[in-house]
Amino acid sequence: MPYYSRLDPAEGTALDASDFTVELDRHRRYLLRVAQLQLRDAAAAEDVVQETLVAALSAREGFTGRSSVKTWLTGILKHKIVDAIRQKQRQPVVAASFDEETDLDDFDPLFKDNGAWQAPPADWGDPENALSRQEFMSVMEMCLERLPPNTARVFVMREVLELETEEICKELTITANNLWVILYRARMSLRECLERNWFSDPAHA
Amino acid sequence: MLHRLTHMVSCKEATRLLSQAEDHRLSHIERIKLRLHLLACVACSRFSRQLALMREAVSRFRT
Numbered sequence: 001m002p003y004y005s006r007l008d009p010a011e012g013t014a015l016d017a018s019d020f021t022v023e024l025d026r027h028r029r030y031l032l033r034v035a036q037l038q039l040r041d042a043a044a045a046e047d048v049v050q051e052t053l054v055a056a057l058s059a060r061e062g063f064t065g066r067s068s069v070k071t072w073l074t075g076i077l078k079h080k081i082v083d084a085i086r087q088k089q090r091q092p093v094v095a096a097s098f099d100e101e102t103d104l105d106d107f108d109p110l111f112k113d114n115g116a117w118q119a120p121p122a123d124w125g126d127p128e129n130a131l132s133r134q135e136f137m138s139v140m141e142m143c144l145e146r147l148p149p150n151t152a153r154v155f156v157m158r159e160v161l162e163l164e165t166e167e168i169c170k171e172l173t174i175t176a177n178n179l180w181v182i183l184y185r186a187r188m189s190l191r192e193c194l195e196r197n198w199f200s201d202p203a204h205a
Numbered sequence: 206m207l208h209r210l211t212h213m214v215s216c217k218e219a220t221r222l223l224s225q226a227e228d229h230r231l232s233h234i235e236r237i238k239l240r241l242h243l244l245a246c247v248a249c250s251r252f253s254r255q256l257a258l259m260r261e262a263v264s265r266f267r268t
Contacts, residue, residue, distance in 0.1 A: 070267070071267065074267055110217075111215070111216060111217040114215060115215020115216055115217040115218060116215060116216050116217075117216050117248050120247070120248035120251070121248055121251045121252050121255060122251075123251060124251070124254070124255055124258065127254070127257075127258045127261065130258070130262075131258070131261060131262055131265060136262070137262065137265070137266060140259075140262050140263075140266070141266070158228070159260065159263045160263055160266065160267055165228050165229060176229075179228070180221075180224070180225050180228060180229075183224060183227070183228060184220075184221055184224040184225070187224050187256060187259065188220070188224075190259055191252070191255055191256075191259065194255075194259070
């Protein structure tokens with residue numbers, strides 16, 4: 001039986017707090033990885049994950065089992081990360097550093113002068129072949145960690161935490177145009193990294 | 206003639222539009238230009254499927 005169905009209030013068999021703590025702890029490493037990618041600060045990442053787990057524990061009655069525990073925790077983590085960013089922004093701002101990462105010229109080498117691909121993307125084969133492999137997910141994580149810091153932060157906010165673009169712009173005080181450039185850059189880099197480190201291996205395509 | 210229709214945007218521009226399409230709704234004219242380009246361009250069609258795969262991979266990372 002899936003874990004969450006045992007929590008279904010309709011069944012009246014909600015787990016006690018200690019079982020729930022064990023379950024939450026299983027997701028701790030994942031939450032830390034996401035928080036670390038976003039905040040780029042081990043201590044701050046520890047803090048938000050701790051807060052997330054505490055909040056989850058005290059809100060466990062509210063967990064309906066409609067989503068997985070991991071998805072539910074990701075939702076809580078999202079709010080804690082936004083809080084952490086807000087607090088940080090009251091301190092001296094780092095916004096200027098975004099400028100370095102919003103320069104589109106960096107991608108010119110990917111395209112010829114007429115805008116055509118310098119080296120067109122390879123055929124990645126059946127997506128399911130990659131997606132079902134744990135090693136592929138590890139390669140993806142490595143590729144995320146290799147992104148420039150602010151680029152990774154924005155990408156995680158958008159794609160992992162699923163924040164709306166308006167919210168990201170507001171929290172990071174960047175323009176919508178900057179945001180698109182950063183996300184474009186993140187996707188292009190990620191694509192190249194996956195192609196080089198996974199799909200170029202004939203065994204993987 | 207056909208080439209002119211399908212290459213109103215370059216590959217560079219098409220990749221930018223494909224990325225933006227994940228974050229906001231493109232304008233009518235952008236969507237038409239992009240669709241025409243994808244009809245003729247194998248490389249950008251691949252790129253489009255690769256974007257979808259990356260999105261799917263991230264969503265599995267999350268769940």
